Amino acid sequence: MSNPNKPNHWTLSARAEKMNPSVLREILKVTEKPGIISFAGGLPSPKTFPVEAFREACDKVLREDAQAALQYAASEGFGPLRELVASRLPWDVSPSQVLITTGSQQGLDLVAKVLIDEGSKVLVETPTYLGALQAFAPMEPKVVGVACDEEGVDIEDFSRKAEGARFFYVLPNFQNPTGRTMSEARRAALSAAAAKLGVPLVEDNPYGDLWFDQAPAAPLTARNPEGCIYLGSFSKVLAPGLRLGYIVAPAAIMPKILQAKQAADLHSPSFTQRMVAEVSKNNFLDEHIPTIRALYKRQCEAMQDAMKREMPAGTEWNTPTGGMFLWVRLPEGVDTVKLLPEAVERGVAFVPGAAFYADNADSRTMRLSFVTASVEQINIGIKALGEAIRAHLAARSAKPEPALET
Amino acid sequence: MSNPNKPNHWTLSARAEKMNPSVLREILKVTEKPGIISFAGGLPSPKTFPVEAFREACDKVLREDAQAALQYAASEGFGPLRELVASRLPWDVSPSQVLITTGSQQGLDLVAKVLIDEGSKVLVETPTYLGALQAFAPMEPKVVGVACDEEGVDIEDFSRKAEGARFFYVLPNFQNPTGRTMSEARRAALSAAAAKLGVPLVEDNPYGDLWFDQAPAAPLTARNPEGCIYLGSFSKVLAPGLRLGYIVAPAAIMPKILQAKQAADLHSPSFTQRMVAEVSKNNFLDEHIPTIRALYKRQCEAMQDAMKREMPAGTEWNTPTGGMFLWVRLPEGVDTVKLLPEAVERGVAFVPGAAFYADNADSRTMRLSFVTASVEQINIGIKALGEAIRAHLAARSAKPEPALET
Numbered sequence: 001m002s003n004p005n006k007p008n009h010w011t012l013s014a015r016a017e018k019m020n021p022s023v024l025r026e027i028l029k030v031t032e033k034p035g036i037i038s039f040a041g042g043l044p045s046p047k048t049f050p051v052e053a054f055r056e057a058c059d060k061v062l063r064e065d066a067q068a069a070l071q072y073a074a075s076e077g078f079g080p081l082r083e084l085v086a087s088r089l090p091w092d093v094s095p096s097q098v099l100i101t102t103g104s105q106q107g108l109d110l111v112a113k114v115l116i117d118e119g120s121k122v123l124v125e126t127p128t129y130l131g132a133l134q135a136f137a138p139m140e141p142k143v144v145g146v147a148c149d150e151e152g153v154d155i156e157d158f159s160r161k162a163e164g165a166r167f168f169y170v171l172p173n174f175q176n177p178t179g180r181t182m183s184e185a186r187r188a189a190l191s192a193a194a195a196k197l198g199v200p201l202v203e204d205n206p207y208g209d210l211w212f213d214q215a216p217a218a219p220l221t222a223r224n225p226e227g228c229i230y231l232g233s234f235s236k237v238l239a240p241g242l243r244l245g246y247i248v249a250p251a252a253i254m255p256k257i258l259q260a261k262q263a264a265d266l267h268s269p270s271f272t273q274r275m276v277a278e279v280s281k282n283n284f285l286d287e288h289i290p291t292i293r294a295l296y297k298r299q300c301e302a303m304q305d306a307m308k309r310e311m312p313a314g315t316e317w318n319t320p321t322g323g324m325f326l327w328v329r330l331p332e333g334v335d336t337v338k339l340l341p342e343a344v345e346r347g348v349a350f351v352p353g354a355a356f357y358a359d360n361a362d363s364r365t366m367r368l369s370f371v372t373a374s375v376e377q378i379n380i381g382i383k384a385l386g387e388a389i390r391a392h393l394a395a396r397s398a399k400p401e402p403a404l405e406t
Numbered sequence: 407m408s409n410p411n412k413p414n415h416w417t418l419s420a421r422a423e424k425m426n427p428s429v430l431r432e433i434l435k436v437t438e439k440p441g442i443i444s445f446a447g448g449l450p451s452p453k454t455f456p457v458e459a460f461r462e463a464c465d466k467v468l469r470e471d472a473q474a475a476l477q478y479a480a481s482e483g484f485g486p487l488r489e490l491v492a493s494r495l496p497w498d499v500s501p502s503q504v505l506i507t508t509g510s511q512q513g514l515d516l517v518a519k520v521l522i523d524e525g526s527k528v529l530v531e532t533p534t535y536l537g538a539l540q541a542f543a544p545m546e547p548k549v550v551g552v553a554c555d556e557e558g559v560d561i562e563d564f565s566r567k568a569e570g571a572r573f574f575y576v577l578p579n580f581q582n583p584t585g586r587t588m589s590e591a592r593r594a595a596l597s598a599a600a601a602k603l604g605v606p607l608v609e610d611n612p613y614g615d616l617w618f619d620q621a622p623a624a625p626l627t628a629r630n631p632e633g634c635i636y637l638g639s640f641s642k643v644l645a646p647g648l649r650l651g652y653i654v655a656p657a658a659i660m661p662k663i664l665q666a667k668q669a670a671d672l673h674s675p676s677f678t679q680r681m682v683a684e685v686s687k688n689n690f691l692d693e694h695i696p697t698i699r700a701l702y703k704r705q706c707e708a709m710q711d712a713m714k715r716e717m718p719a720g721t722e723w724n725t726p727t728g729g730m731f732l733w734v735r736l737p738e739g740v741d742t743v744k745l746l747p748e749a750v751e752r753g754v755a756f757v758p759g760a761a762f763y764a765d766n767a768d769s770r771t772m773r774l775s776f777v778t779a780s781v782e783q784i785n786i787g788i789k790a791l792g793e794a795i796r797a798h799l800a801a802r803s804a805k806p807e808p809a810l811e812t
Contacts, residue, residue, distance in 0.1 A: 009604030011572055013545070016520040016662045046473040054476070058464035067452040070460070070645035102508050102649075102671040109670045113544050114422040118524070134669040138519050139419070166417055198415030239476035241676035243508075256422045263540040264515045264670070265508040269678055270647035 015138045030344055037381035039368040040349040042176065042324055045299075048292045049239045050279065057278035061271065069271045075262040076100070077246070078273035084280055085232065085246050091222035097248050099257055102268045104206055104233040104245030106261075108135035111202055111229055113260045114253065115166045116141045123161060123168040125153060127356035127365070129176045129204065132169055141166070145358040150318065152182030155189045162197040167229075173216045174207040174323020177356045177367035181321055184217040191223040206233040206245075209289050211322035212297040226250045229257075234276055236324070237289050242272045295371075296324065302375040303368065303382060310386030312393060317368075324371045327353070330389060333396055335363045343388040348381040421544045439750065443787035445774040446755040448582065448730055451705075454698045455645045456685065463684035467677065475677045481668040482506070483652070484679035490686055491638065491652050497628035503654050505663055508674045510612055510639040510651030512667075514541035517608055517635055519666045520659065521572045522547045529567055529574040531559060533762035533771070535582045535610065538575055547572070551764040556724065558588030561595045568603040573635075579622045580613040580729020583762045583773035587727055590623040597629040612639040612651075615695050617728035618703040632656045635663075640682055642730070643695050648678045701777075702730065708781040709774065709788060716792030718799065723774075730777045733759070736795060739802055741769045749794040754787040 061069050076082065077100025085100075086093040101107045108131065116122060116139035124132065126145035133143060144161050146168065147154040153170065162168075170190070172182040182190070194201050203220045221228035225248075233245040249257050261267070300320060307317055307328075314331035328350075330336065336352035343349060353365025373381060467475050482488065483506025491506075492499040507513045514537065522528060522545035530538065532551035539549060550567050552574065553560040559576065568574075576596070578588040588596070600607050609626045627634035631654075639651040655663050667673070706726060713723055713734075720737035734756075736742065742758035749755060759771025779787060 010606055010656075010658055011521070012659075012662060013519065013521055013523045013526070013572075015523075016666070019662055019665045041478070043478055046477060049472060049476040051468055051472040051476070054472075055465060055468045058468065059461060062457055062461045062464065066455060066457040066460075068647075070455040070457070070647040071452060072447070072449055072641075072646045102674075105669075106671040113419065115417070115419055117419045117421075120419070131669075131672070134665075138666065138669060166419075200416055235478075239677075240478045241474075241476040243671060243673070243675040250416075252416055253418075256418060256425055259425045259540075260422070260544065263511075263537075263544060265512040265649060266537070267649070268508075269649040269675060271645075272675055272678060 015140055018140075019137065030341060030349070033344065036344060036347055036349050037373055037377045037384070038349040039370070039373060039381060039385075040351045041372060042369055043372045044236055044240060044324070045295060045371050048295060050284075050288055053279050053284065054239070054275060057275045061274045061278055065274060069274045071270060073267050073270040075258055075267045077268060078270065078277060081273050081277040082246075084277060085248075088285070089230075089248065090218060091225060093225075093248055097250070097254060099247045099249065099254070099261060100268050100273055101245045101247055101261070102265055103235060103240070103243040104204065104231045105131055105135060106264065107231040107245055107247045108132050108204075110247065110257050110260045110264065111167070111231075112136045112139045112141075114256045115200075120166045121164050123158065123165045123199070124358050125170055125175065126358070126360075127177055127353060127362075128169065128358060129171055130355050132204065133358060136169075143358040145360065148180075150180060152180070152186035153190050155186070155193050158190065159193055159197065162193075162199045165199050167200040167202045168194060169202045169204065170220065171204045172220060173205055174210060174320055174325070176207070177325055177351070177353065178318065178327040179320035179323050179325040180318060180327070181216050187217050187220055187223070191220050195224055195227055201228045202231070203228055204231045206231070206236055207323040208232075209237050210293060210296055210324065212293060212300070213321065216322070221248065226252070229253065237285060237292065238276060238279065242276060244268060244272055244276055293322070296322075299370045299373070299375055299378060300326070302378045303370040306379050306382035310382050312386065312390050315389070324369050326368050326370060328366045328368060329362070330364045330366070331393065332364070334389065334392060336366045337363065339388065339392050342392055343385055346384040346388045348384040348388065350385070421546055424546075425543065442750060442753055442755050443779055443783045443790070444755040445776070445779060445787060445791075446757045447778060448775055449778045450642055450646060450730070451701060451777050454701060456690075456694055459685045459690065460645070460681060463681045467680045467684055471680060475680045477676060479673050479676040481664055481673045483674060484676065484683060487679045487683040488652075490683060491654075494691070495636075495654065496624060497631060499631075499654055503656070503660060505653045505655065505660070505667060506674050506679055507651045507653055507667070508671055509641060509646070509649040510610065510637045511537055511541060512670065513637040513651055513653045514538050514610075516653065516663050516666045516670065517573070517637075518542045518545045518547075520662045521606075526572045527570050529564065529571045529605070530764050531576055531581065532764065532766075533583055533759060533768075534575065534764060535577055536761050538610065539764060542575075549764040551766065554586075556586060558586070558592040559596050561592070561599050564596065565599055565603065568599075568605045571605050573606040573608045574600060575608045575610065576626065577610045578626060579611055580616060580726055580731070582613070583731055583757070583759065584724065584733040585726035585729050585731040586724060586733070587622050593623055593626055593629070597626050601630055601633055607634045608637070609634055610637045612637070612642055613729040614638075615643050616699060616702055616730065618699060618706070619727065622728070627654065632658070635659065643691060643698065644682060644685065648682065650674060650678055650682055699728070702728075705776045705779070705781060705784060706732070708784045709776040712785050712788035716788050718792065718796050721795070730775050732774050732776060734772045734774060735768070736770045736772070737799065738770070740795065740798060742772045743769065745772075745794065745798050748798055749791055752790040752794045754790040754794065756791070
């Protein structure tokens with residue numbers, strides 16, 4: 001129906017009417033003031049971008065293969081890059097099962113188009129990656145959060161909620177936002193339960209290569225490739241600004257994913273696909289990724305140490321074994337959405353945890369990224385964060401709670 | 407509902423169940439044999455790719471701005487590129503109205519998400535760009551074709567079908583597939599009728615810069631910016647392999663387009679956006695685009711001349727004044743889908759016109775691209791095409807029509 005208040009009778013789709021400005025986006029605007037030490041964004045450290053290798057790769061691609069690199073190409077992606085992806089995965093994957101996407105965010109969009117109808121039940125972890133909720137939303141699913149603990153998914157809760165679910169979206173390694181990693185036992189149990197209950201798993205693994213001391217247990221997809229879609233990314237091991245990721249899908253689903261991809265953007269850029277394929281020759285990733293691991297491990301340890309020094313009693317946080325994030329729970333009575341502007345005043349930013357819940361948000365939580373800021377900035381920023389929390393708690397105990405807060 | 411025949415109970419969305427392998431894609435596979443002269447794909451001539459300028463741009467971007475070029479970035483796009491787009495459009499456009507997309511194909515996907523509900527009426531020209539039909543399809547519209555003639559849209563037919571339409575998708579310049587251009591009078595009439603009837607226009611203009619002797623009349627959007635969404639592309643003036651296009655949308659719609667963009671792929675590649683912004687400095691496009699026009703004009707004239715020599719009597723085609731395509735209608739009784747494999751046998755390929763109709767396809771039509779093949783190839787290929795058509799017509803008149811053809 002036309003809305004006469006809109007010029008020229010623009011009528012939005014029902015999904016668009018429901019879209020709201022991204023909470024996280026609005027929050028991050030607050031944190032973009034110059035001089036702020038930000039633990040908010042999930043931005044890989046620019047120190048890890050292999051700039052010189054990219055420059056050589058660009059030069060080589062444009063000298064040797066410019067016509068193809070600048071032309072339209074197949075929707076599936078550049079053959080050698082699909083082969084590279086298949087060869088690096090720890091189970092038997094044919095390049096024909098690999099489709100190159102415009103970042104793994106696009107993988108979520110394609111999965112949503114192919115598997116979600118209006119009202120379809122979709123299961124997610126509690127909490128889960130905000131970008132996945134945003135990617136699924138246009139297809140209007142009913143998103144249901146499955147309980148999780150430090151080991152990963154609560155299998156009983158999953159089993160209770162599995163009936164009729166189109167899929168269960170899981171991020172087993174160094175999860176965004178919590179940084180936690182699913183144990184081997186829990187992976188085995190989840191894989192078995194999902195197969196038994198007939199619920200496909202959509203496994204998102206952008207951080208899996210970023211382990212500190214030991215690689216995480218085998219992917220869920222490796223345990224049941226026909227029952228899983230696997231999403232990966234070059235954003236965290238090379239550079240996010242190229243926007244290259246991939247989907248590995250079983251033959252039962254791949255033709256539909258491919259058609260959705262073609263309709264979405266025809267194909268991901270031929271040029272950047274060749275850049276990544278070229279840079280990755282001669283086992284470059286096997287040399288490069290360990291340098292990222294070492295850097296992030298140092299910064300994670302610095303943050304853990306600073307947290308121990310600076311956080312008030314009653315604050316809890318986890319000890320990630322890789323990835324980019326750690327997860328903090330503050331003492332009772334703190335709402336991290338309200339804390340954020342006070343922290344920004346003191347020069348430090350984080351993401352309030354509430355943004356990452358499909359339902360029943362825990363307002364005492366926050367996500368901290370340890371990868372963007374240097375060790376020196378981490379020490380300064382966590383000190384400022386501790387002060388902000390103490391001041392917040394002191395102000396709360398000094399004044400009575402107003403009847404209604406907005 | 408679960409389908410027990412699918413492993414692990416994959417349940418496809420209704421939209422995915424309706425997706426079929428792209429007719430065009432399947433057709434183009436036939437044409438990919440080595441040695442085939444192809445007038446099928448809409449592939450810009452690789453001769454027009456400014457390879458050396460791109461190499462310098464890559465080098466400069468990676469020397470001077472690598473950290474930002476390789477990092478996550480704003481969903482709206484790279485500021486200087488948005489400014490470039492705004493400054494080149496022939497009406498008053500603020501950079502804030504410009505959103506950079508992963509090819510203009512993505513613009514169609516975002517428009518569909520924001521404006522189409524299941525069953526929404528969407529108007530398209532007859533025939534229309536196949537990729538638009540594919541981009542709209544996942545949102546399950548009811549697509550209605552509006553009659554067109556050599557001048558463009560039939561205003562009476564549009565007015566009859568306008569009631570309740572979410573938008574009318576139009577390609578006024580050197581249309582894909584027909585190569586025709588809407589006259590000034592018809593643009594004025596369509597713009598007035600759309601405003602009066604409250605139907606938004608989605609104006610797609612990937613070919614507008616590719617005029618031969620005279621720029622086409624002003625865009626529809628320039629006449630009523632609040633009532634139109636405008637889609638543009640760098641694919642035809644620089645290189646399609648970078649996958650960069652843009653949407654210009656009124657303020658009433660832009661926030662929703664932006665949210666859909668963020669959910670789809672976060673942002674288009676930071677690196678390629680900077681490549682294009684860098685290459686386009688110092689009015690490069692004003693020097694480069696005329697060289698493309700001159701090349702395509704020569705090739706179009708060669709194709710026209712060859713058609714006059716080689717086509718059998720009763721064949722009709724138009725004389726495009728720019729763009730990449732011309733449109734052919736063969737004598738009665740020819741189905742170009744059946745003709746295609748016979749033409750490929752003789753070493754030449756085209757796209758059967760039926761693929762481009764939302765409804766009531768004209769099976770006698772075909773699209774020929776004059777931009778990919780050289781003048782020499784055009785002469786050889788059109789000769790072979792003429793022979794294929796004559797042989798097809800001779801075979802048809804020699805044998806009685808079978809009762810049922812498949």
